[in-house]
Amino acid sequence: MQQLPLRNTLSMLNNTFLPGYLSQSENFEELPTQSDVVIIGGGLLGTALSYYLAKSGVEVTLLERNDLNREASGTNAGSFHFQIALHQLTDNMTDADDKRLAEETKLMLDAAMLWDDIEKELDADLGVHFTGGFMVAETQEELQVLRDKQRIEEIAGLETQVMTGNEMREFAPYLAPDLSGIAFCPREGHANPLLVGPTYAYRAHQLGAKIRTNCEVIRIEQITGIPGFRFKIHTNRGTILCNRVVNASGAWTAEISSQLGLNLPMGLSGLHVNVTEPREYFLEAMVQHIGRRLTLKQTTNNTFIIGGGWPSREEKFPLRYSNFWESAAGNAAVAVRVLPMLKDVQLVRVWSGVWAYTNDFKPILGESEKIPGYHIAMVPTGFTLGPMVSRMLAEYMSQPGAKGLIPNEFHVDR
Amino acid sequence: MKTFDLVVIGGGPAGIAAAATASKHGLQVAIIDERPTLGGQIYKRVGPGFKVKSAKEVGKDYFLGEELINELENSSVELFLETLVGTIENSAVVIVRNGESAERLNYKKLLISPGAYDRPVAFPGWTLPGVITAGAAQSLVKTQRVNPGSRIFFAGSGPLALAFPAQLSGYGANIVGIIEAAPRPGIFKALRILLAVIGNLDLMRDAAKYQFHLISNRIPMTYRRIIVSANGKDRVESVTHAKVDKNWRVIPGTEKTVEVDALCVGYGFFPSVELFRLLDCELEYEESRGGAVVKLDNWGATSVANVFGAGDGTGISGSYVAIARGRLAALKIAAELGKISDKALSTLAAGYQRTFSQRTKFQRAINNAYEIKSGIYELADNGTVICRCESVKLESILPVLESTIDPSVVKAYTRCGMGLCQGRNCQRQISALIAQKHGIPISQITQATPRFPTKPIKLGQIADATVTSEKYFIDAE
Numbered sequence A: 001m002q003q004l005p006l007r008n009t010l011s012m013l014n015n016t017f018l019p020g021y022l023s024q025s026e027n028f029e030e031l032p033t034q035s036d037v038v039i040i041g042g043g044l045l046g047t048a049l050s051y052y053l054a055k056s057g058v059e060v061t062l063l064e065r066n067d068l069n070r071e072a073s074g075t076n077a078g079s080f081h082f083q084i085a086l087h088q089l090t091d092n093m094t095d096a097d098d099k100r101l102a103e104e105t106k107l108m109l110d111a112a113m114l115w116d117d118i119e120k121e122l123d124a125d126l127g128v129h130f131t132g133g134f135m136v137a138e139t140q141e142e143l144q145v146l147r148d149k150q151r152i153e154e155i156a157g158l159e160t161q162v163m164t165g166n167e168m169r170e171f172a173p174y175l176a177p178d179l180s181g182i183a184f185c186p187r188e189g190h191a192n193p194l195l196v197g198p199t200y201a202y203r204a205h206q207l208g209a210k211i212r213t214n215c216e217v218i219r220i221e222q223i224t225g226i227p228g229f230r231f232k233i234h235t236n237r238g239t240i241l242c243n244r245v246v247n248a249s250g251a252w253t254a255e256i257s258s259q260l261g262l263n264l265p266m267g268l269s270g271l272h273v274n275v276t277e278p279r280e281y282f283l284e285a286m287v288q289h290i291g292r293r294l295t296l297k298q299t300t301n302n303t304f305i306i307g308g309g310w311p312s313r314e315e316k317f318p319l320r321y322s323n324f325w326e327s328a329a330g331n332a333a334v335a336v337r338v339l340p341m342l343k344d345v346q347l348v349r350v351w352s353g354v355w356a357y358t359n360d361f362k363p364i365l366g367e368s369e370k371i372p373g374y375h376i377a378m379v380p381t382g383f384t385l386g387p388m389v390s391r392m393l394a395e396y397m398s399q400p401g402a403k404g405l406i407p408n409e410f411h412v413d414r
Numbered sequence B: 001m002k003t004f005d006l007v008v009i010g011g012g013p014a015g016i017a018a019a020a021t022a023s024k025h026g027l028q029v030a031i032i033d034e035r036p037t038l039g040g041q042i043y044k045r046v047g048p049g050f051k052v053k054s055a056k057e058v059g060k061d062y063f064l065g066e067e068l069i070n071e072l073e074n075s076s077v078e079l080f081l082e083t084l085v086g087t088i089e090n091s092a093v094v095i096v097r098n099g100e101s102a103e104r105l106n107y108k109k110l111l112i113s114p115g116a117y118d119r120p121v122a123f124p125g126w127t128l129p130g131v132i133t134a135g136a137a138q139s140l141v142k143t144q145r146v147n148p149g150s151r152i153f154f155a156g157s158g159p160l161a162l163a164f165p166a167q168l169s170g171y172g173a174n175i176v177g178i179i180e181a182a183p184r185p186g187i188f189k190a191l192r193i194l195l196a197v198i199g200n201l202d203l204m205r206d207a208a209k210y211q212f213h214l215i216s217n218r219i220p221m222t223y224r225r226i227i228v229s230a231n232g233k234d235r236v237e238s239v240t241h242a243k244v245d246k247n248w249r250v251i252p253g254t255e256k257t258v259e260v261d262a263l264c265v266g267y268g269f270f271p272s273v274e275l276f277r278l279l280d281c282e283l284e285y286e287e288s289r290g291g292a293v294v295k296l297d298n299w300g301a302t303s304v305a306n307v308f309g310a311g312d313g314t315g316i317s318g319s320y321v322a323i324a325r326g327r328l329a330a331l332k333i334a335a336e337l338g339k340i341s342d343k344a345l346s347t348l349a350a351g352y353q354r355t356f357s358q359r360t361k362f363q364r365a366i367n368n369a370y371e372i373k374s375g376i377y378e379l380a381d382n383g384t385v386i387c388r389c390e391s392v393k394l395e396s397i398l399p400v401l402e403s404t405i406d407p408s409v410v411k412a413y414t415r416c417g418m419g420l421c422q423g424r425n426c427q428r429q430i431s432a433l434i435a436q437k438h439g440i441p442i443s444q445i446t447q448a449t450p451r452f453p454t455k456p457i458k459l460g461q462i463a464d465a466t467v468t469s470e471k472y473f474i475d476a477e
Ligand SMILES: Cc1cc2nc3c(=O)[nH]c(=O)nc-3n(C[C@H](O)[C@H](O)[C@H](O)COP(=O)(O)OP(=O)(O)OC[C@H]3O[C@@H](n4cnc5c(N)ncnc54)[C@H](O)[C@@H]3O)c2cc1C
Pocket: A040, A041, A042, A043, A044, A045, A046, A063, A064, A065, A066, A067, A068, A069, A070, A071, A072, A073, A074, A075, A076, A077, A078, A079, A080, A081, A215, A216, A217, A218, A248, A249, A250, A251, A252, A256, A271, A272, A273, A307, A352, A353, A354, A355, A356, A377, A378, A379, A380, A381, A382, A383, A384, A385, A386
């Protein structure tokens, strides 16, 4: 195993950051014949899990069909969504909803703490910045939602501040002056999604994890008769025996699980993203909308990335989801409404990624009771929460039989 | 919302011929071009404020072009000039007119003829001011009457490598040298090629005239040499060229340096296949026609229903094939829409089919003679900028090539191809680097996923407040 000096993980060449992993050709090497744990999927969840498992001394092999980090984890905007957002709200909020939201916010806070330390943990510059985030409101009703959510966030311990009128216009003079109000959460921010997963993988590799790309899992066979092994994983590059499997294949989690008769409560959606030409840097904080689909930020390359849940068209793998013009048009309209200067900025391209969500928005995390040894790691706001839930699962897996480490409502067989 | 029988994208020879023909047979036709005037590359009209006084001054092509453009302007084809294509979906072309909001043109049939662009080649110094493509030099002279320099050097390959400098010299430019990467053609081949370059017997005279012009003006032309670097501090001051082997790899020790103030580089063209890729039309790989080319049947139909292609945007074949192909596609479309009978179709098509097959044969001969060889993609050194939009140098790209064979991965990590040109300038170079590093044929390297818009468009023109969506982050449709 090649040991590169720490910090060398990132070669900063010509302003481009490269995770050290990319300069490894090891991923083309042959598959090991066996491994205690096999992880399916080299997105953020799979790579983070491989790191935390390897760190606890667990023998682990990660199999990725393509290159690492090319699906949701490499196509998202890299935002930390800590504030309560529209999708978490219901029409008639009850006390129970308030309680649920407070719990969800606490989970976000745990994630925030992980992000605080991640660059130290991985000894790498991952572009983590806590720039703060806006949630904007256009109508009086939306402003009320901002105030309601602020109350819950306060209980959970997440600092947010609601501003209106002149206070708002002074705080964020570039936003449309006639917005009804904004909430500002100083804790929010972003990291570079292209770096986080591959850097986890690189550190895992240094700790002895085996990572193989261009390796597609075709079938999971449950076996008996070979002591210490419960599964035989069939891939396009041969088979591998293992005692435990973790399905971290993102949008494909349900498809692979159905081979084993599991029916997961999840769905898929293609998400549309716009990126513009660069403009002089001025927008530090991320901008979201409490009533319409918008996430917007200016990147360190000075371009604007605009998304927020507009759909893209499903395509059969390996084709990438394609884009609807309407999504660009609708998304641009909200963006220009909130940040008027954008109207003269050129759209350079769009892209899309497949986003996997659960019906109740909670992670699916842990070991199946129906199929012991079979684990799932899947979470909807996976960039924000991915590292944290992966660490949670690794903790469980490195102490077999341990109880209470993973909240009950994340249960795989629910 | 209006529905046209036929929408044509691209107002070059292929598109004009198609639109005019279709209109003549009673179709309602729209033609779209992002430029302010029709004509495309070869028939590009002079810029505003300029006037053409005599044929002698501008060459024969100009008048052939005027004839074609007049044919169109006298028809009922609806013109959409200075109009960009945003995307194509649901049998509609989304267009953005100068300064206006996006609108849709619905079509029954679509013909895409977006033409070609100069093949970019990265070598040390290729981004210095004063280094331009041969096509750009020609455009400057054609539309603005501006000469690119006072000591101009031409380097490249292909039939136009001869025509461009001769045309420029005809405008009084001082051309200090021409180098061609391919070997000197034998006399018979040369004749056939010259014939085919222009694609018309009477124009052979022009070709001979070019050759004669170059000889009589003592402009030195050397074969089997390529540019290895452009040198200079703030702009090009000299160029170094060298002899190459049959794969166009530089033979060390054969370098020569010439003082110049302009270098025109022309290694042929790439078809603009972006719109075809966006629609998922089947492509094939043919190096001699520009690499990824569009698969067409004899009528010009693509693999996607109701979508046709013609001209250099489907694979480099020159203007005569472009015109013939445009007319054939239009006739076929007229027949499919019931405007002409099948019998009329075969009668009307016969002449164009003849031109098409005849010219194609010639064009093949030339293209093969000037096929680009891999050595040309090995000239960049560590400090050479590969992606000029994002200023990405070769040294940032090399480490990523260790672990991947996917140009999209290179793009993601280096930003190579993410800028305003959307990879037109660097993607082939990246594919060539991957091919070389991992020993894979360049034809098998995947291309970055096609995405709209093919050219940048202002958000304010795209924005449409009537598209609403209440929920956030879920329930895609
Ligand atoms: C456009 C977009 C924007 C988003 N924005 C945000 C955001 O700003 N903030 C946020 O918190 N979240 C965001 N998300 C969600 C977040 O990106 C995902 O939840 C997260 O990346 C999921 O990570 P993952 O590792 O589970 O899945 P993925 O990254 O999709 O990884 C799964 C991997 O499994 C591999 N795989 C699949 N099948 C097989 C097989 N059979 N064999 C081997 N490998 C296989 C895939 O190739 C893939 O690499 C966004 C998502 C999208 C699509």
